[in-house]
Amino acid sequence: METIIFSSRIAQDLTRFLDSKKYSKLGVIMDSNTVKHCYPLVSTHLPEHSSFIFEAGEVNKTLDTCVKIWDWMTENSFDRKTLILNIGGGVTGDMGGFCASTYKRGIRFINLPTTLLSQVDASVGGKLGIDFKGFKNHIGVFNQPEGVLIGEEFLGTLPEPELRSGYAEVIKHGLIRNVNYFNSLKTENWQAQSWKDIISVSVGIKRDVVDKDPKEDGLRKILNFGHTIGHAVESYYLDTPFHLLHGEAIAIGMIAEAYLSHKFLRLPKEELGIIQENLLAVFGKIQIDKKGFDTIIDLCFQDKKNEGNALNFSLLKRIGECDFNIVVGREAVAEALDYYNQLSN
Template sequence: MESIIFSNSIAGDLKSYLANQSFSKLGVITDSNTEKHCFPVIRDHLPVDSSQFSFPSGESNKNLETCSAIWKWMTDEAFDRKALIINLGGGVTGDMGGFCAATYKRGIRFINLPTTLLSQVDASVGGKLGVDFNGFKNHIGVFAEPEAVMISEVFLKTLPDEELRSGYAEVIKHGLIQNANYFGCLKTEGWEKQNWREIIEKSVSIKKDVVQKDPKESGLRKILNFGHTIGHAFESYYLDSERHLLHGEAIAIGMICESYLSVKKSGLSKSEMELINNMLLNVFEKFDFPVEDIPAIVVLCSQDKKNEGKTVNFSLLTQIGKCEYNFNATIEEIEESVHFYKNL
């Protein structure tokens, strides 16, 4: 399991960390946003011969074409197998930069400096790496752990509210699947004014505990996918459209739909489903979409990585704070859950 460092002074802590590491060359991967807002925080504390690669920000650039550009940069810079990569950015940068590092020359070391709430509580922990392919989320990827993850609240100050809100969806999910008391303490009114350090540490501990018990998602780790089967379908369907959804916005939709399925399939009470729905709709504005899109959205669920054969596999709630995995649902039942969300 990677070392997770909660930093009070990210530049100084990174400099100290690097001073204790042995590497032939250092490279930093950023996107266009983190290059502007976050890279200056650490730039002067890096070795003078380090190099940097930046790609245009956004999920639409999380693909093999960008990977090819990163691999070319690594090759042109003559990175060998003792090189070290720093991924400075959100989930897209961590997923793709880690994937490129893990596959370059059969794998070089990397560390993550997650800069969004979403990546700090979710994407940076657990060693899942990958890129989107042919419109499917994280379709090509590997499992590989970073050497370390350094988490600092200072980067959250660079985020617009919608990005902070997107990360909050995963925070809510952690409470729903593992800790009812945690869920009960999360704010809906004034949600953006919270003790983020406390929340990040709690969410990371929940995810880390699950991942340590099941690193390769053969069983328990599947509960971390609550809300993601249908959520990823929404995210994928609108990925390249003007109605583009942020990850957390899509997962909020998915959690409402899958809470509905939880009532049907796993024993969640209707009263708890309503509590979940009310909380999510207080934080996330309801997404309006044409009813004609529903069949095409639902078909995308059949590409979810948890599926086996022709069944669509879900992780569902038995109650708030408890989640179980390997529930099957038909296409008709999934469509019913999406209609339920649309009609709220």
């Protein structure tokens, strides 16, 4: 399992961490937002390095961008002793780690997650990859970073929608594993919380699950609660003017899948009500295009938990307890999307 450092002085702690490693060259991967807002917090403490900067956004988490990264690595004569530092959110960590893991059969990398989403979720657990033909994280590998340095000070660089996007994964951690944690999370004035404490608890929940099932053979599938429908909704809107952030789509997915949990696992109706009330309070509600239901359901079939022609869901027995490999048909998914659409904010 990767080394995780919770830092209150990220530049100094990063310097110390790099000083403890032996490497021939240092390469830094960032997106166009990170280079402006986050890189300046650590740049003066970095040793000599080469940088690769790509245009920010999930839409650029593609094989085309990977080719440019591998070209940059090759042009800079990176050898197998080179160390890659990924500074940014989930897109940067996923794609930078994937490129490092495949360049010359694998070189080491470090993640410096700068968003709440990447700090509590994407940078922990060793899942790396890119989107392909509109399918989320369709091409990828499992590989652990050399280390993850989590600096709360980066959160001050985020616009509120990005902070809220990460909060969806925080809520998910409580729903699948810890009812007391879920109950402690704010829905009003949710921005005014101890993010240091929240990040620590969420990372602890995810690490505990990943330790028990590193390659997602069973238990780790519960971390995908809300993601079968959520990823499909996110992919559906990815190439449209109406763009949903990851957490906004996952909030929709969690409400829809909580409905399926009530239908298939008898999640108490009262708890279904609490889940949707809390999520709507933070994320509000959109109206999903009903003409897109069939496409969204088709996208659900690309989910990596599926086996054969069956849609496998991770669903809640109750708040704080999640089961996996629950087979759900197309009609029930359409019913869940309809249920979401009929809610009032």
